Amino acid sequence: MVNTNQIAEIGLLVGEPARAAILTALMDGQALTATELARCAGVTPQTASSHLSRLTAANLLTVQKQGRHRYHRLANADVAKMLEGIMQIAAGTTPQPRKIVLGPRDTALRKARTCYDHFAGQLGVAIADSLVSRGAIEFDDDAGLITPTGFAWLSELGIELNPQGKRSNRPFCRPCLDWSERRPHVAGRLGKAICAHFMERKLVRRITNTRALEVTPNGRIALRDMFGIRDF
Amino acid sequence: MVNTNQIAEIGLLVGEPARAAILTALMDGQALTATELARCAGVTPQTASSHLSRLTAANLLTVQKQGRHRYHRLANADVAKMLEGIMQIAAGTTPQPRKIVLGPRDTALRKARTCYDHFAGQLGVAIADSLVSRGAIEFDDDAGLITPTGFAWLSELGIELNPQGKRSNRPFCRPCLDWSERRPHVAGRLGKAICAHFMERKLVRRITNTRALEVTPNGRIALRDMFGIRDF
DNA sequence: AACATAATTCGACGACGATCGAAGCAAATC
DNA sequence: GATTTGCTTCGATCGTCGTCGAATTATGTT
Numbered sequence A, B: 001m002v003n004t005n006q007i008a009e010i011g012l013l014v015g016e017p018a019r020a021a022i023l024t025a026l027m028d029g030q031a032l033t034a035t036e037l038a039r040c041a042g043v044t045p046q047t048a049s050s051h052l053s054r055l056t057a058a059n060l061l062t063v064q065k066q067g068r069h070r071y072h073r074l075a076n077a078d079v080a081k082m083l084e085g086i087m088q089i090a091a092g093t094t095p096q097p098r099k100i101v102l103g104p105r106d107t108a109l110r111k112a113r114t115c116y117d118h119f120a121g122q123l124g125v126a127i128a129d130s131l132v133s134r135g136a137i138e139f140d141d142d143a144g145l146i147t148p149t150g151f152a153w154l155s156e157l158g159i160e161l162n163p164q165g166k167r168s169n170r171p172f173c174r175p176c177l178d179w180s181e182r183r184p185h186v187a188g189r190l191g192k193a194i195c196a197h198f199m200e201r202k203l204v205r206r207i208t209n210t211r212a213l214e215v216t217p218n219g220r221i222a223l224r225d226m227f228g229i230r231d232f
Numbered sequence C: 001a002a003c004a005t006a007a008t009t010c011g012a013c014g015a016c017g018a019t020c021g022a023a024g025c026a027a028a029t030c
Numbered sequence D: 001g002a003t004t005t006g007c008t009t010c011g012a013t014c015g016t017c018g019t020c021g022a023a024t025t026a027t028g029t030t
Helices: A004-015 A018-027 A034-043 A047-056 A077-093 A104-111 A122-133 A148-157 A187-201 A217-227 B003-014 B019-026 B034-041 B045-057 B077-091 B104-111 B120-133 B148-156 B186-199 B217-227
Strands: A061-066 A071-072 A113-115 A119-120 A135-138 A144-146 A174-177 A184-187 A204-206 A214-215 B060-066 B067-072 B112-115 B118-120 B137-139 B145-146 B172-177 B184-187 B204-206 B213-215
Touching: A004 A018, A004 A077, A004 B003, A004 B019, A004 B077, A018 A034, A018 A047, A018 A077, A018 B003, A034 A047, A034 A071, A047 A061, A047 A071, A071 A077, A077 B003, A077 B077, A104 A113, A104 A122, A113 A122, A113 A144, A119 A122, A119 A184, A119 A187, A122 A135, A122 A184, A122 A214, A122 A217, A122 B148, A144 A187, A144 B213, A148 A187, A148 B104, A174 A187, A184 A187, A214 A217, B003 B019, B003 B077, B019 B034, B019 B077, B034 B045, B034 B077, B045 B060, B045 B067, B067 B077, B104 B112, B104 B120, B118 B120, B118 B184, B118 B186, B120 B137, B120 B184, B120 B213, B120 B217, B145 B148, B145 B186, B172 B186, B213 B217
Parallel strands: none
Antiparallel strands: A061 A071, A113 A119, A135 A144, A144 A174, A174 A184, A204 A214, B060 B067, B112 B118, B137 B145, B145 B172, B172 B184, B204 B213
């Protein structure tokens, strides 16, 4: 049984700016080294190290040794999902002052980024809209479903979903409310599959040191042909 | 755009045992007074008051004045969902020492309780299992769906769902992984509707001062007739 | 072997915040 | 009006934790 102390422990871990920065930096599913995380959290490596060991001890992160580097990543998708939930609330907390000018980095993040293992930002939302409008998926606040025709169509595009080993015989997908767009994008198995598809074929590429993504020329063509998205 | 400080702020709020206790006490959707919350968090009313004002300022709680009492409740279902997510992780954090003996209160909570607006515990899981086994709903890790036959059958039982005004034309429901049973129970609109149905007809009743529920004699009959659940 | 870099541990400092007593308000009851 | 009860504000105390400098360990490079 979960007691309140265990809950508070998790909250405490997230409730520290440096650690929150580390966790959000890892939200895109990448594995980063301790020093990289220190830099993006704005603290010294010693401090980051202490944070990382605490996060790892609590099973929020896992470490992978590779030479003299230690790569840190989120322990599993559930942790990402929890962080999503917190970000959802955090976004609504302070009606943040209407920013007049967005920094270029912010703009890039809004445009396209990864969210653990799937697309988010305007790109993520545009893909979701396209899938909904052509009846490939159906969305609700809490749930999503891939229609039979959608399943077949995605298959033709080369996006394979493997629902074997699943409790259900229908292919589900998960809507994830985008905190920048305030509209749902596709998460879950389908979101992961789409993201992987684009990554493998180098249709998108990570902008170094951010969670932001850049759509390559081939990617632009693919977005138009697959999803009818023209302005990327 | 959500920055890390906003996230840390939420974490900080949850990351304090007294506040975590307050939030979990409100997880069942009830509204409680400041002193009640103080007692169940194990702090003095002054301390609780300070916590409550912070939680309210952050829009995690809302207050409702009624005479000389101030009733506090979770601001919305999203907050409950966020807490669910945290509890999910908290449950997995420490492989808690295998409890040999459970206190009577724990047993009652495991047996049946509310989770914001729906059933949880053995009761919640049993109902979910029953719905799945008779094909009324289908579950996946992240999503759930009410089948057409399930929809009709629930209607006959007097459990009405109103999917009007919703984005989708299909009735979805949300699986919510039960932290005591480690299996999904029904949340979302359907979960709420079932819970309301049972509450209205006094088929279950709250055990005072806990989130635990008691099944009344009529409730036992209803559970058997509706869902084929015999051992409650 | 010597050196450079990644990462951790240790210790000390400083700040934030949780707590409760005392006092102050507000609303109901006598 | 006086009293009781629910709740909040203020102020002081005390712990905890985040931080970084210095030193240590580990790995890779020259």
